[in-house]
Amino acid sequence: MIVHVPILECASPMPLLSPSAMRAATRCRFGPYHPKTPLFSKSTCQLGNTQLQKNRATSKNMLPLLQRYQALAGLLILLVVAFIVTDRGSTPDAFFGSVFFSKGNLENVLNQLAVPGILALGATFVIISGGIDLSAGSALGLLNCITAMWFLRGAPTWATILYVLTIGTLIGATQGYIIGLTKLQPFIVTLAGMVSLRGIAYVYTDNANVSGLKGQLDFFRQTYLGIPTAGWLLIAITLVGAIILRKTVFGRRVYAIGGNALASLYAGVPVDRVRVGAFAFNGFCVGLAALLFTARTNNGQPSAGVGYELDAITAAVVGGTALIGGYGSALGTFVGALFIVSLNVLLILEGVNYYVGQGWKGVIILLAVYLQNIGRKTQ
Amino acid sequence: MKINYALALVALALVGCGSGQKPESSPGVANNRPLPLVAFSQANSADPWRQVFDADTKTAAEKHADAMSYEMQAAEDDPNKQINVIETFMLKNPKVLLVSPATEAVQSATDKAFDKGIPVILLDREVQGDKWTAYIGGDNREIGRQAGQFIVEKLGGTGTVLMVQGISDIKPTIDRREGAMESFQNAPGIKVIFGDDCKYQRQAAQSYMESFLQSRKAFDAVYAHNDEMAIGALMAYQASANKPAKRPLFVGVDGCQQEVIQMIKDGLLDATFKYPGPGPKAIELAAEILKGKQPTEKRIILPTIKVTKDNADQYMIDNPNLAN
Numbered sequence: 031m032i033v034h035v036p037i038l039e040c041a042s043p044m045p046l047l048s049p050s051a052m053r054a055a056t057r058c059r060f061g062p063y064h065p066k067t068p069l070f071s072k073s074t075c076q077l078g079n080t081q082l083q084k085n086r087a088t089s090k091n092m093l094p095l096l097q098r099y100q101a102l103a104g105l106l107i108l109l110v111v112a113f114i115v116t117d118r119g120s121t122p123d124a125f126f127g128s129v130f131f132s133k134g135n136l137e138n139v140l141n142q143l144a145v146p147g148i149l150a151l152g153a154t155f156v157i158i159s160g161g162i163d164l165s166a167g168s169a170l171g172l173l174n175c176i177t178a179m180w181f182l183r184g185a186p187t188w189a190t191i192l193y194v195l196t197i198g199t200l201i202g203a204t205q206g207y208i209i210g211l212t213k214l215q216p217f218i219v220t221l222a223g224m225v226s227l228r229g230i231a232y233v234y235t236d237n238a239n240v241s242g243l244k245g246q247l248d249f250f251r252q253t254y255l256g257i258p259t260a261g262w263l264l265i266a267i268t269l270v271g272a273i274i275l276r277k278t279v280f281g282r283r284v285y286a287i288g289g290n291a292l293a294s295l296y297a298g299v300p301v302d303r304v305r306v307g308a309f310a311f312n313g314f315c316v317g318l319a320a321l322l323f324t325a326r327t328n329n330g331q332p333s334a335g336v337g338y339e340l341d342a343i344t345a346a347v348v349g350g351t352a353l354i355g356g357y358g359s360a361l362g363t364f365v366g367a368l369f370i371v372s373l374n375v376l377l378i379l380e381g382v383n384y385y386v387g388q389g390w391k392g393v394i395i396l397l398a399v400y401l402q403n404i405g406r407k408t409q
Numbered sequence: 410m411k412i413n414y415a416l417a418l419v420a421l422a423l424v425g426c427g428s429g430q431k432p433e434s435s436p437g438v439a440n441n442r443p444l445p446l447v448a449f450s451q452a453n454s455a456d457p458w459r460q461v462f463d464a465d466t467k468t469a470a471e472k473h474a475d476a477m478s479y480e481m482q483a484a485e486d487d488p489n490k491q492i493n494v495i496e497t498f499m500l501k502n503p504k505v506l507l508v509s510p511a512t513e514a515v516q517s518a519t520d521k522a523f524d525k526g527i528p529v530i531l532l533d534r535e536v537q538g539d540k541w542t543a544y545i546g547g548d549n550r551e552i553g554r555q556a557g558q559f560i561v562e563k564l565g566g567t568g569t570v571l572m573v574q575g576i577s578d579i580k581p582t583i584d585r586r587e588g589a590m591e592s593f594q595n596a597p598g599i600k601v602i603f604g605d606d607c608k609y610q611r612q613a614a615q616s617y618m619e620s621f622l623q624s625r626k627a628f629d630a631v632y633a634h635n636d637e638m639a640i641g642a643l644m645a646y647q648a649s650a651n652k653p654a655k656r657p658l659f660v661g662v663d664g665c666q667q668e669v670i671q672m673i674k675d676g677l678l679d680a681t682f683k684y685p686g687p688g689p690k691a692i693e694l695a696a697e698i699l700k701g702k703q704p705t706e707k708r709i710i711l712p713t714i715k716v717t718k719d720n721a722d723q724y725m726i727d728n729p730n731l732a733n
Binding site: 129132134135141238239241323326328329331334336374378379381 | 454480487492498515
């Protein structure tokens with residue numbers, strides 16, 4: 031919202047400021063989104079912040095609130111539309127008599143949401159830290175093949191899960207490390223990752239699909255309290271992600287380096303290590319998503335997950351994460367992913383042509399980002 | 410700014426409403442009772458053959474509009490997305506499920522549907538296991554055999570055939586190659602040059618053919634594993650300065666584009682062999698199942714049609730949904 035005011039004021043005299051002022055400056059960058067963040071009282075920031083509060087008081091519109099909860103607002107609109115347009119009375123266990131609000135569809139949506147939702151959570155960490163991950167889809171393909179191959183060779187389920195999560199985390203951490211080491215842009219490094227991980231997946235499987243699994247991961251598809259295990263996992267990791275981002279030093283530093291890497295560095299934040307951490311968390315998410323993907327398809331396919339990195343970024347952006355870094359939240363991304371999956375399901379239920387649906391999705395992404403921008407430019 | 414934001418919100422609401430439009434098909438209703446749903450999950454709708462397949466299926470379903478409502482969704486050849494589609498379809502209680510699998514990985518969804526008592530008809534590609542009601546597809550080996558036989562007859566039993574190949578390690582390509590080889594091996598005078606993997610793409614076949622013509626090797630016929638590559642090879646041949654003395658034969662497979670049939674009429678291509686779309690047969694079968702008749706055959710193999718100058722006009726009339 032009013033973020034640009036303090037950062038502009040802080041930015042010009044930056045090298046002259048004391049470390050504590052610096053720290054405060056970096057916090058200001060994302061301050062308005064996290065009102066509970068303590069602000070240092072004797073800093074240049076205070077000026078910005080007083081102004082901020084004045085602005086907030088004078089502008090009586092609901093803009094900041096709506097902008098902050100835009101994904102939620104979109105989801106609500108979608109639910110209302112779904113209620114209006116879907117058939118009634120054909121399903122017995124449906125709320126309001128609508129197929130869309132049936133118990134079966136809750137299970138269906140959560141099953142579909144698990145993979146893109148977890149990928150989007152990982153992408154959120156990376157994007158908040160000021161990076162981007164284009165390799166997630168390829169990494170998912172490779173890890174999907176590794177999972178299938180290990181099962182085919184008779185490895186125990188727990189060992190496979192552990193191995194895949196470890197490899198996923200390592201893939202992420204390595205890319206984060208390379209970015210710090212070479213000072214190349216995350217776009218380039220993960221683009222390279224996207225190309226070579228896909229290649230490795232094909233070499234690893236010898237250009238063939240890995241099939242013949244005995245359903246070792248079927249427990250991910252069982253439901254507890256009406257929600258599939260995959261859905262519970264998504265909810266759990268989203269909460270963990272939210273706590274890390276909001277409550278831990280590491281989480282605050284992820285925002286800081288995404289907001290202003292240089293200022294963070296001067297303020298004593300180990301920028302490179304924090305970035306490696308964010309990418310490692312993303313890699314862990316990709317590993318988990320690959321396991322859920324394998325549970326769903328019950329085979330390994332080197333072409334799996336093509337384009338999923340863009341779906342993940344889309345969910346994060348719709349959920350309020352800004353590609354410039356420094357803004358975003360785990361819960362926002364969850365809502366963004368839920369919005370997109372619900373939209374997909376609604377389009378299928380209503381028999382809308384797949385490509386027509388894609389056209390609408392593009393419009394929605396544009397709108398979401400446009401709303402964020404006018405929100406930030408207002409002040 | 411406020412106005413801007415209000416406008417944006419209105420637009421967002423409109424987008425939401427727009428998603429409720431039903432350009433594809435709406436569930437039909439007869440005598441106030443909803444018609445039984447026949448749901449079709451297509452692997453993708455991107456290539457010309459699948460576009461004709463979709464159009465044919467829809468036309469066939471419209472003929473049965475008083476007995477069924479029909480819905481189709483494509484899935485970008487991604488098994489995960491296709492599972493999403495099938496599981497969402499299941500919420501609408503379809504009476505028959507048609508699936509053209511992206512890969513065998515959609516088995517988890519088709520198995521689940523079959524276990525719920527829904528007849529599953531597989532089209533063109535198969536899944537493992539036996540939890541399906543019927544399979545309908547073409548026979549690529551037979552197509553290869555007939556294409557090979559056509560070339561042998563046209564060349565009078567002697568000559569060199571250049572085979573422009575599709576994606577080398579997938580089953581349709583292997584069958585189209587092996588089938589043709591069966592015919593060629595019965596004619597001792599035929600020599601075969603195995604061309605590169607041109608990925609079923611016109612551009613790739615064109616550049617391959619350009620390099621091949623540079624080598625000035627003699628050849629009397631081109632057998633391409635699909636029409637697109639046959640056209641690519643033909644275009645390179647027409648533009649080349651190193652043409653063989655006698656015009657070679659150009660033979661393709663698929664017969665799903667108007668362009669190809671026109672080129673056959675114009676004498677540019679010599680023949681194509683139809684790779685039949687399983688859609689109309691599938692709708693016929695679904696209509697039977699809705700009447701309570703179970704299919705007698707589990708595997709239904711559709712015959713190919715040879716298209717040459719002689720029957721090109723008739724073929725156009727018989728297949729009104731050909732791609733442009």
